[in-house]
Amino acid sequence: MTTAAVTAERYRRFAEVEARGYSPRYEAWCLAISTDGEILEFLGTLPAPRRQPNLFLGAARFLGVQIGDYEGFRSFVLDRSYDVRQVMLQRSTQTNEAGRCAVLLPSLASISAEEGRSLALIEVGASAGACLYPDRYAYVYSPGPALQPPGGSAVPAIECSVSGDVPFPATLPRVLWRAGIDLNPLDAGNDDDARWLEALVWPEHSARVERLRAALDVVRADPPLLVRGDLNEQLLPLLAQAPPDAAVVVFHSAVLAYLDEPGRNRFRATMLDLVRDSGRAVHWLSHEGHGTLAGVSGALVKDPQERDGRFLLQYNGQAIARTGAHGQSIEWL
Ligand SMILES: C[S@@+](CC[C@H](N)C(=O)[O-])C[C@H]1O[C@@H](n2cnc3c(N)ncnc32)[C@H](O)[C@@H]1O
Incomplete structure (x- = not known):
């Protein structure tokens, strides 16, 4: 499998197993990411452990992405790809619940x-x-x-x-x-x-x-x-x-x-x-x-x-x- 295919599968799985029934917005975004070549290519430039859905979504949220439709999310992360990448490299998923x-x-x-x-x-x-x-x-x-x-x-x-x-x-x-x-x-x-x-x-x-x-x-x-x-x-x-x-x-x-x-x-x-x-x-x-x-x-x-x-x-x-x-x-x- 190519890197993009592995990442796509990871996001589809996250959408269907973790987010479904629990976060409709993340389910929709992650399903869309799993078929979005440009975003998958961006994720492919990060080391494999840094391609996690929670880390990517958290980085975009940390930088102020609006919770809305996928197009808005997509253009935000592509416009701010340098900053998103920096946050994804510097931070980790440390959800404290x-x-x-x-x-x-x-x-x-x-x-x-x-x-x-x-x-x-x-x-x-x-x-x-x-x-x-x-x-x-x-x-x-x-x-x-x-x-x-x-x-x-x-x-x-x-x-x-x-x-x-x-x-x-x-x-x-x-x-x-x-x-x-x-x-x-x-x-x-x-x-x-x-x-x-x-x-x-x-x-x-x-x-x-x-x-x-x-x-x-x-x-x-x-x-x-x-x-x-x-x-x-x-x-x-x-x-x-x-x-x-x-x-x-x-x-x-x-x-x-x-x-x-x-x-x-x-x-x-x-x-x-x-x-x-x-x-x-x-x-x-x-x-x-x-x-x-x-x-x-x-x-x-x-x-x-x-x-x-x-x-x-x-x-x-x-x-x-x-x-x-x-x-x-x-x-x-
Ligand atoms: C998803 S968070 C969970 C935090 C907390 N246990 C909770 O349930 O709210 C996982 C935490 O484990 C830490 N962690 C991961 N690997 C570790 C290791 N080898 N030694 C110590 N901490 C580690 C991470 O830095 C992160 O803060």
């Missing part, structure tokens, strides 16, 4: 309750750190409970539709310590970083933008420890800093797709060692796309071909739920 806390929360609360201790959270691939505050957000599960921190939350409630027997807690777990690792930690207090995170939110998702802004306020007010570096290199040193009296949870969401297969296998082996053999109890929550997991040796995905855009939540390597990729739904297995 606090909504994902809704699907992590039941497991986090169970871990804390079973251990009878507060949590120490380590997020690998933390972006700006917005997922490190599950104790500061409010949640509305339907059907299910509405939960919020004792003093309420300044962040609009995260809504999550539910199927199956989700083990809801009565209250939010306490978090004693929070830390993250990222190749390029974003700074919630930096205007350009905040604007980039907003540009990565899909166009019709205005509630997600509102939530992102409020979540970044939470991060700014009480910043987590964010370590710059590769998760495989930084995890063990960071783990050594976790307070001894807390239940340690290492988690990640939409991160493993960015690792090559040896990197994913190394991480998985480290985590399995930690959950089985470590001197202290370490818990592992993985929230990743099916496609990513299918590339991992020994992944516990029944059907590696299954790619409906949903994510799989795993606890200590065992599948426990299917979820909406941004935390909008949870189906307990």
Whole structure:
């Protein structure tokens, strides 16, 4: 297949699998891109990992493209191709979605309750750190409970539709310590970083933008420890800093797709060692796309071909739920 054909297929797949039913504008734009020779040629001038739909669309949005018909998008990116290219080379898809806390929360609360201790959270691939505050957000599960921190939350409630027997807690777990690792930690207090995170939110998702802004306020007010570096290199040193009296949870969401297969296998082996053999109890929550997991040796995905855009939540390597990729739904297995 030619480069253009591979890119075209990637955009068509993104339109049909990820955007359909979730972002009509991105679905339309990406379908049009998949048959637009001039745009495919432009994308072909970028290194392969930089041709991602989310990166291209985010770069155009960061530079101010109007959300409208494809012709407007097309002429904007062709007129501003130098700037679009620069943003695509300098930035990465680092979407930070606090909504994902809704699907992590039941497991986090169970871990804390079973251990009878507060949590120490380590997020690998933390972006700006917005997922490190599950104790500061409010949640509305339907059907299910509405939960919020004792003093309420300044962040609009995260809504999550539910199927199956989700083990809801009565209250939010306490978090004693929070830390993250990222190749390029974003700074919630930096205007350009905040604007980039907003540009990565899909166009019709205005509630997600509102939530992102409020979540970044939470991060700014009480910043987590964010370590710059590769998760495989930084995890063990960071783990050594976790307070001894807390239940340690290492988690990640939409991160493993960015690792090559040896990197994913190394991480998985480290985590399995930690959950089985470590001197202290370490818990592992993985929230990743099916496609990513299918590339991992020994992944516990029944059907590696299954790619409906949903994510799989795993606890200590065992599948426990299917979820909406941004935390909008949870189906307990
Ligand atoms: C799509 S974002 C997800 C952010 C966050 N986990 C969330 O769910 O909102 C993926 C993040 O993983 C980071 N990342 C990718 N590869 C990494 C690696 N090898 N080590 C550390 N961070 C990595 C990226 O920089 C990016 O911030």
